[in-house]
Amino acid sequence: MEYVPIMIGFRSERRVRESHVQEIPFPLNGRAPSGFWNRKLEFWAEVICTHPPMVSKVVPDENLPSLHRSEFATALEKITIQRHAFNLKVLKPDPFPQLLLWGENVALLVLSGIANSRFRFRHADAHTLCFVHRGQGRIATDFGLLHFDEGDFIVLPRGTTYAMESDSEITLLMYEFPQRILRPYHYWLEGYPFAATAPVPAEPVEIFNPPDPGTTEIRSVYIKYHHGMRARLEYPFSPFDAVAWEGKLYPFVLHLKDIRTLSSVNFHLDPKALTVFVTEDGAASVQAFLPRRVHSLPYPHQNYCTEILFNHQGYHARPEIKDGFLTLHPPGTFHGPDVRALARQRQELPDPPQNLPWRNEIGILLESKGPVAVLPAAEPLEVTTYENSWLQQYQEVVK
Ligand SMILES: [Fe+2]
Structure with missing residues (x-):
């Protein structure tokens, strides 16, 4: 070939x-x-x-x-093995x-x-x-x-x-x-x-x-x-x-309207399938999550790349992440959706293919194979409760 x-x-x-x-x-x-x-x-x-x-x-x-x-x-x-979230709306002009x-x-x-x-x-x-x-x-x-x-x-x-x-x-x-x-x-x-x-x-x-x-x-x-x-x-x-x-x-x-997206009725599509740009050496890539039908919630993820996700509009996998928020997930820990939503999903039967939920979200994910550091200008934007939010959600679930 x-x-x-x-x-x-x-x-x-x-x-x-x-x-x-x-x-x-x-x-x-x-x-x-x-x-x-x-x-x-x-x-x-x-x-x-x-x-x-x-x-x-x-x-x-x-x-x-x-x-x-x-x-x-x-x-x-x-750099610490810590999950970060930043509110870009408080950035000064x-x-x-x-x-x-x-x-x-x-x-x-x-x-x-x-x-x-x-x-x-x-x-x-x-x-x-x-x-x-x-x-x-x-x-x-x-x-x-x-x-x-x-x-x-x-x-x-x-x-x-x-x-x-x-x-x-x-x-x-x-x-x-x-x-x-x-x-x-x-x-x-x-x-x-x-x-x-x-x-x-x-x-x-x-x-x-x-x-x-x-x-x-x-x-x-x-x-x-x-x-x-x-x-x-x-x-x-x-x-x-x-x-x-x-x-x-x-x-x-x-x-954005000219970017096409993919969806599957019988498995969860990894973000890599939604890649829009990639650098010549493959060390960084950008994915676009666009409105689409989804098979299931994103899974808890043990990532190799550093992932930087920007929530442009309506990303609901985590409740504390509003429009205009940015997250940074280094390798070494995990990240994933709201634990309460995962707990609900495990008690429900899977949606039949014809009823898959429509997710009206727009998120931009950047993956970097190398580490990414938080610089001083980002520190005032930090959402300090983010790292512990999974634990808090878990505690609510076990109650
Ligand atoms: Fe991930």
């Missing part, structure tokens, strides 16, 4: 601004068409733009939010995403508040996957414009320059991976977990992005590198000047 991959990239795309269709010949070939400039993102995407790649000033240190390597090492050393959890395979940041497009970012050593929990808005990128809404995934490849804008408050989870983000490939299940055409790439429309306050031409781009904001680059013009691009590495939005 031919070699069948278990993960693949995203399909090659090309986009051109409507006003420039006649001037930009495809396929792009590494030489900018007359009158334009070009740049490459790694070797996988070429962007045709109106300005040359140019930085007028590098400002290395402005007390930008950064952590030192030693602080990460300390956080990893302090900040124009910079807050780094809450960190490991070698993934970091989790949360952006909370009104997004201001004057804060432009580039992640120099991480691919970013965002999940929009709350709000809607726009993202200017150096490939073009994206629109996002509640429940969307947004992929920002490493090296993309971007700026978010919203009219009201948003809550955005930002998963950063040192490895490239791919999708699972199922030879026997074409089009799962989403059609190849489902990702909506950035459109190279004209983007108005005003200069920094108090200046006439400076646009600052904050460079995130080695665990923090390491520099501010000053651009003499807007970096969002793409008129066309082509390649297989590009920013895109994947709507």
Whole structure:
């Protein structure tokens, strides 16, 4: 049998601004068409733009939010075998995403508040996957414009320059991976977990992005590198000047409605069956629990990976976990549903297949093969009763 991959990239795309269709010949070939400039993102995407790649000033240190390597090492050393829950709703608004959890395979940041497009970012050593929990808005990128809404995934490849804008408050989870983000490939299940055409790439429309306050031409781009904001680059013009691009590495939005799910009438489907994204080295993956019929409650689980589950909406396996809560389950202990619900289930006959309960939940699970540490910014969000909640439920059951 031919070699069948278990993960693949995203399909090659090309986009051109409507006003420039006649001037930009495809396929792009590494030489900018007359009158334009070009740049490459790694070797996988070429962007045709109106300005040359140019930085007028590098400002290395402005007390930008950064952590030192030693602080990460300390956080990893302090890992305990403890189940954590965090309430992201109490996170204070900040124009910079807050780094809450960190490991070698993934970091989790949360952006909370009104997004201001004057804060432009580039992640120099991480691919970013965002999940929009709350709000809607726009993202200017150096490939073009994206629109996002509640429940969307947004992929920002490493090296993309971007700026978010919203009219009201948003809550955005930002998963950063040192490895490239791919999708699972199922030879026997074409089009799962989403059609190849489902990702909506950035459109190279004209983007108005005003200069920094108090200046006439400076646009600052904050460079995130080695665990923090390491520099501010000053651009003499807007970096969002793409008129066309082509390649297989590009920013895109994947709507939740375009993600397909699976369900079984005669066994409990493991979360791995619901994987939507996976990193190139397989060290981290993301699953989406979508509304579906379920055969049974999740089981108590002795996990190998560190599991980070975000409850976007209606996840009811544990009563103390409300919408907007995040849990972290390290290996070495177990996690599972409310013990009272398990006690009820063991006294009931299984539902006949035609009556399987509909679970109207949306949860986003991240699995990391390596350990993930809780950083100081997450500590005020901790739900302190979580670790003991299984014991309390058990005590209620034995009463
Ligand atoms: Fe689990």
